[in-house]
Amino acid sequence: SAWGAAWCSAAELARLILCLCSLPRRDARDGLTVVVDARKQPPAPVLFSALRSAQSVAPGCIHTVLLLAEKELVTPREGLPGVQGLGVLTSLLPRRKALGRYVNSSQLTPELDGTFPYCHGEWVQFFQKLHPFTASLQRASELLQSCIQELRSTDTRAGTQDVAACIERHRELMQRVLSDPQLVHAQREGGAVLARLRRE
Known part of the structure; x- marks a missing residue:
């Protein structure tokens, strides 16, 4: 898993998030919508540390965090681990289809029922x-x-x-x-x- 890689620190992830926030886009003032696919394993704590760090450096750079996870993995009673203190809208989504209420399918990859043909090398x-x-x-x-x-x-x-x-x-x-x-x-x-x- 990439979360266990040596480079995957909160500081490095925060730098990556801030880099993404700096990219020109039409809705730049609204901040990023972060989709976390936690269907197979809970989100790594380092991710939320990085999000908090990015928010402290550039307040408002993160608008929404969408956590795609099974209800059994993260229940409403338990809350969303690591999200406290982010100061952003956070939603737990039990199904992929629910993403459509927040993100246009053209901005989602096929793995998330979207049509965006993402290739990291390109x-x-x-x-x-x-x-x-x-x-x-x-x-x-x-x-x-x-x-x-x-x-x-x-x-x-x-x-x-x-x-x-x-x-x-x-x-x-x-x-x-x-x-x-x-x-x-x-x-x-x-x-x-x-x-x-x-x-x-």
């Missing part, structure tokens, strides 16, 4: 292409926010500073933004990169 290849692009956009966004903040702070001091100096500083910041390699690349190649990622 996902890794896709992520290796996606991550540099999103990281580049993140750095460009940080530069823009920094320049905007500096412009605002300069404007508030404009009454006591030389106007010509303020105008020159504005020009310098604008030139810095326009010549930034991350932004230049996003402007020139961003559309093509997105088109390739959509096809894949």
